[in-house]
Each structure stands twice: as structure tokens, then as C-alpha cells.
Amino acid sequence: MTEIEERLRQAATPDLDRDRVLGALARRADDAGLLDVAYAATDSPLGELTVFVTRRGLLRVAYADEPIDSVLADVAARVSPRILRAPARTDETRRELDAYFAGTRRSFDVAVDWSLVRGFAADVLRQTARIPFGAVRSYGQVAASAGSPRAYRAAGNALRSNPIPIVVPCHRVLHADGGLGGYSGGLDRKRYLLALEGTLPA
């Protein structure tokens, strides 16, 4: 090996300061209108939540048991592959979630982006979004409010695939007999949320 090769190999390159350089990248991408989906993780009493935000609003809330890579791949395929980790763009949503879990907020003001839902499921979830804090509805009632009183099974499926749990409060939908029904994040989380809202004894 020649002396020049040796000297080239010994180049000491400084490590990339990821937070600073890539944080600035996300801001520049946002300013240039190139950041279609911003996401960031946030802590909650129900474990880590990852929130995804578009220019329209809150697109997705993922519980920690959903593999983040498949959530990202799904959002890339169905909305846009221009996705970056960009905590600043998710600040408002994360603040509202914090306040909700702290008991100081009863409804969410962030806009919702419904791009991930279509058809009857979208109608069901829009109706569900109107159920107030502390109230509950049955699957049949939600199906009826979405225009198909007998489609309570389809309503159940729509609620289980709710892309925006907590903020679109599918946990407020129960069986008519008072049974808890199902929950995409597991029944423990549903119980926790209902207790937080005073609907179930803690």
C-alpha cells in the first residue's frame, strides 16, 4: 500500500450530529412543503404512542404493540412515502394527549385527517368522534347513527380498525348489555380509558 493510500484511509471524519443536522433537515423539508407525514413517539400511561400528522391533521395513533416498521410502511403506501421523524410538527397533538391523560382535557381540538378510512367505516368513526367524554354508546347505536342500524357487526370491525384510537374514542363504544366488547389496543387499555373518564370504576 502506498503512503497516499495509507493517509487517505486514516481520514478521521467527525461523527454526524444526528439530532442537530437531521432536525434541521426536517424543518427545511417542512418549509419546502416536502414533509407529507411527520411522526414522533410520546409517552403515555398506556405505553409509548407514535403519532402521525399530515398538513390536514392527525392521521394515525399507534400503540407500542404495533410494529412501527409495518405502521410506517402502511402509511407510506397509503398516504405518502415522504415521511420523516419530526417531533415539532406533532407537538400540539402530544400536548393534548398529555393533558387528556392528566385529566385536564376532555376533548381534542387537533384536526383529524381521515385519509386512512373509507366508506361505511369512515361514517362509523366520524360518528364515534362525536361521542362526548364520559358517555358511551352501543355498537348498534353507532351503526344507526352512521345510517345502517343493523350493521352493528360492520361497525365493530370499523371500530377495531380505528387508525386514531384515543382521539377518535372508539373505547366509548360497548355492547348493549354493558359488556366491554373489543378493543384494538387490548381490553386493559379500554378499561383504563373508561376509568379515566369515570365511566367505569377505576
Add this chain to the structure above:
Amino acid sequence: MPRRVPSIVQLPPFQRLVDDHAAELHRFLVASVGPIDAEDCLQETLLSALRAYPQLRHGDNLRAWLYTIAHHKATDAIRRIVRQPAPSDLAALPPSSEPSVKGHEPSDDGLWQAVRGLPAKQRAAVVHRFVLDLDYRSIADRMGTTEEAARQNVSAGLRRLRTEVDR
């Protein structure tokens, strides 16, 4: 329903490209343009990539695509640093005490000045070979050339560096 362009190959979320390649792209750019301009070049590279990303026809070899963009950004940056691009005339390079390039590399200033003065393809090939430690097949893949061309670019670059460094 919005009209959807059918995508043949699924593109990964852009953040994954950043996670997988940002650190090595940064090393490539530090060796190509120096540590100060490397940060801006990296951002410019990723912004250009992000701009073009949804229009890509396929998701094959995204790494080579990123290095092609980085290579162009580095070449542009060197043109800006060295007002008068005269790769055949190293005397045109500013002296290392000139403010715009001062501190670009902690040591071995003369060598890195000379690397920057190489013709663009030789510069990229030399950096891939000796700073990123790639074999010729990988260099060819990233630069979109044949293996033989990669070998020639490296050896031509080396020859030139030998004659121009520490004379």
C-alpha cells in the same frame, strides 16, 4: 376518490433511508468537501431526494441513487468553495489559511485539498475506495459505472494525488 398513480414497487418510508444511509453519506461528504460544508451538502442531498422520491419508478438501489445526488451536491459545493474551478491547476485552490476553507479538515490539509481538486469522478471513486473502504464492484454499483471504470478512476485519482501532494 383521489386518482392514485399505481406504484409497481413499494417505496420505503423516507425516514428509513435517512436512518440507513445518513451516517455514511456524511462521511462521504466530509471526505469530499470538508466537515463544515458536509452538513449542508447532506441536507441538500436528502432534500433533493425527498423532492424526487414519490416520482421514482422503482425502489431498486436507492442507495446508489442517494450517492449520485450526494456526488452532484459535493461537486457543486466544491465549485462554490473554489470560485474558479480549475482542477488541472492546483495553484488555483485557495491557500489553507483562507477563511472559507480553514478548519475543513483537522489534519493533512494538503492531501484533502488535493482530493477536492481531483476531477469529480476520480474524487468520488477515491473517497469510496479509501474512506468508505468499498471494493470496486460496490464503487461501480454506486457510481453507475463498470467495475473496470471504477478501478481506472481510483488509480487515476491516486496517480494524480501522488504527483500533487507534498511536492
